[in-house]
Amino acid sequence: MRTGVFICWCGSNIGGVVDVPRVVEVISSLPGVAYCSDYKYMCSEPGQDKIIKAVAEHHLDRVVVASCSPRLHEATFRSVLSRAGLNPYLFEMANIREHCSWVHQKEPEKATEKAVALIRRAVAKVNRLEPLYASTIPVTDRALVIGGGIAGIQAALDIADAGHQVILVEKEPSLGGKMAMLDKTFPTLDCSACISTPKMVVAAQHPNITLLTYAEVEKVTGYIGNFTVTIRQKARSVDHSKCTGCGTCWEKCPTRVPSEYDLGLGTRKAIYISFPQAVPNKPVIDREHCRQFTRGKCGVCQKVCPTGAIDYTQEDALIEERVGAIVLATGYDLFDWTRAYGEYGYGRYPDVISSLHFERMVNANGPTGGKILRPSDGQPPRRVVFVQCVGSRDEAKGREYCSRTCCMYTAKHAHQVLEKIPGASAYVFYIDVRCPGKAYEEFYQRTVSEGARYIRGRVSRIYPLGDRLVVRGADTLLGRPLEVEADLVVLATAMVPDKSAHKVARILGVTTDKDGFFQEVHPKLRPVETNTAGIFLAGACQGPKDIPDTVAQAGAAAAKVCVLLSRREINADPMVARINERLCTGCMTCRHVCPYRAIEARTVTGRQGTPERTVAFVNTGLCQGCGACSASCRCGAVDLSGFSNDQVMAEVAALCR
């Protein structure tokens, strides 16, 4: 065994504190070290060349580099070893910068001693390392996108356009998500349906996209490149291959129920499409309210259907598919303010509504045909008050965070009130007005110049007075309480993860952050990846955001998916757990502690005559090499390649000398 040790000065980062020449002297005389040298910047090109040359000249077979953190340059030096003809896993780093020179700047002597100890440890380990070989995993060339809102649609389109197969799953009967519920979008005031429905149609007709609406993902197993997903196609009771979307069935249906799409402000039939531009434009039957299903008598839709597409006997179907990558695009819901804000009436005052309610009203397809009306008496309001941050920036009753979109859409709503109701006035109670995007500030200023009155202060209480509402707020800029008598109050409620997010997280094994949004790997540098390899995020399910950011993020997630799918196979990290089946007693403690569900039980038979027994088995594709199994195994049957028990004990011994 011939180990080479290369000590880096890192300019003055290490060299200015640690006495590098002395360290070279000490290390050179260590048993097990065949060669030791130093250089100013080991990671630079000349530095790397020095290593390659030394490996050849001195016949080195293992390498230690004493420099910075492996998080920074482990990959760099591993590839140096490859280029030098060595197995890249016969390599160890000693961090004498972040762990030594940077934190002990005032004690150079002790820092030098510590550097020696750290390198000694690295040498002890590297001398026990075994060559490891990265295996490859095949990649299924298909992606699954969960969620058919604008995020999911955009991601699916981008992946499909790149030539890969996509399955797009949406739990509602139609694509569109929240964007299809909106009327106009800021800052362009584009009609939301006009810009999203063309995309919805393309997604439905794209040759590479399989669209499953009224369907939910029920189970996911497997690992990156090789997921097996089970999707439940809920029974629509309508055969979409026969249905033409003529609409006769829902015209004749006798049952009316409150429409979820209109947030209870309007109604729909028991056989219905959610909105006129729904994609697919074919109905489903709501079995909980349909008379045929609840009482056993009706059948009108079946009688009038010209193509015989109604099928009451239809059942849920389970579809199993294999995919290589998954994109989560489950979107958001609005915070339920009626449970928390008693000071605003707990939802008992009909003229205090949420922003999404307002959006539905102002939408020409909505329950009021696009007219802004008071829910209590159907009259147009003369004075509308908007209250921002209801549930946002409020750790006492709601969520701590800012929901990002409300300042902008409130400005939009105020503009719409002033535009649609001549002579009306709009007041907005705000804490800050946040307009970070392109043309956003201009949009807000335009609303102000149109006559919207912005008052800086939260609202303490809203209560009815006759048929109007008193809104008690404050103007902190003038330092006085301020009361407004309003006809209609619109609350900008916080954006929270979709109610299915929790369930989806569990099915996929992804983590959520403190507010229930899916957790990204790094908020700045890796915003679309999750900690589970092969699963990506797009849109509001990762955190509150507006449409431009959602579309951008969906494209980013699609790009990551394409990177993955465009390869036939990917490298699997070889530093994974290994089970010695002869020592394993099958207690499966390792399976319980594994956070990646990478361990399974399998039966093995011994030699002739010995009975079958259970042992643990590691799925190397899922294993992330955390070592929890190794630590939990009572018989020492599990070892971690690259961090074996043997190697770790040797390190301890070397440090404690």
Next chain:
Amino acid sequence: MQLAYYPGCCWETSAREYDRSTRRVGKHLGIDLIDIPDWTCCGSSAGHSTSHLLATSLAARNLALAEEMGLDVVASCASCYQRLALARHELVTNEQLREQVNQITGRPFHGRIQVKSILEVIAALETAEISERVTKPLQGLKVAAYYGCLLVRPRPVQVDDPEDPQLIEKIMLAAGAETVDWSHKTECCGASLAMSNDQLALPMVASILRAAELSGANCIVCACPLCHFNLDRRQSQVNRSRGTDYHLPVFYFTQLLGVAMGLDPRALGVFDHFVDTSGILSLVS
């Protein structure tokens, strides 16, 4: 049920009707109220505005006495309730404070007993327990239940939801009265400000009376002697200074409950208020 009763300094004076009706109604409902022997003042708002340690110690003495009785404390006066309950909360959560206060009072309190308001005690009974004892349902009474501040804030000691409390309504409905939904259930009446700066209380009382009247109520029911004094005594002052004509009788909820259960109205003190109550009470019998 046995409870250690804390009457409070105004039990025979400004809170007399509340104390008497509480005792009578309690007895009738099978709640045994045993006076804390040798109780002393809880400190009230003067205490907590002057010294936190003093306020907590004055309250702690009474808590310790109740603890010796081995019974939970119940108070009718809302201010006494809040003071005792807050003190208990702080002593239970802050060990250092507890040690210091126990040394000051010389009567150690260990946090073994709870503090309740007579409102929550009665509201905790089953509706049937109350309604089956009602012999004179409060028909014709449209009650605006006024809670004030001290029973519903702050959060650690609230007996009901601070934005939409319903305990008094529950009791009044069981007693056969009608209740109204109104906007000023928990708006402050001015409390002790009404003693030190009575002019300030007038606008506050006026807005409560206005809201009560707009709601269609013909009487107001409350659970605090200071609220009662403000709404009752100051009603005529409000009328005089603002040219209004309010005649809303103000009762303690225990008084109306007592009337509904057939107890002697005079003994309950329903005729001792400033705003005449005989008119509305005639609707009941």
Next chain:
Amino acid sequence: METIKINGEQESFSTIVTRESGQPVARCYQCGKCTAGCPVSFAFDLMPNQVIRMVQLDMKKQVLSSRSIWLCATCSTCTARCPRNIDLAAVMDSLRIIARREGVATAGRSRNVFLFNSNFLNSIRKYGRLFEFGTMLTFNLKSGRPFREADAGLAMLSKGKLKLTVQKPGGAAEVARIFDRVEAIEGGTVNCN
């Protein structure tokens, strides 16, 4: 109005208030919900959110000499609605206590509250319980309105709701001792002139 000057001479008033009230005053982001809900704000000189803002900026003199801290009725509406979980009523209490401790002079309405509190506590110190009649009378005299609420007083008297004499409970001595001990710890008289 003069410029607020921060020039390193002020002791950190905000640190003292934070410690004594136990409330994280720095977290207030001046949303104004407290001001919006305060029922006595019509009589204040400084709005509740302004009081907190001035504490944040160590403007000790202005805060302690304001009327607002005395007229606060401790209704806790602000506390119940603050989105940052700050108990403003507790902060107001602390400010009153600090003002008294530092001997900040009060006048007018503020003085009425101050006098009312001291008389109340005097009564308790002496009798163990509140002697309502005596306290009211003393307060009236000291605040310069001897016949304040005289008609109410008479009405109460006629209904037997005003006792002219006082009965001291046995525990009165213990109460007096509590006052003494607190004074020994906190220094200065708990009762004021």
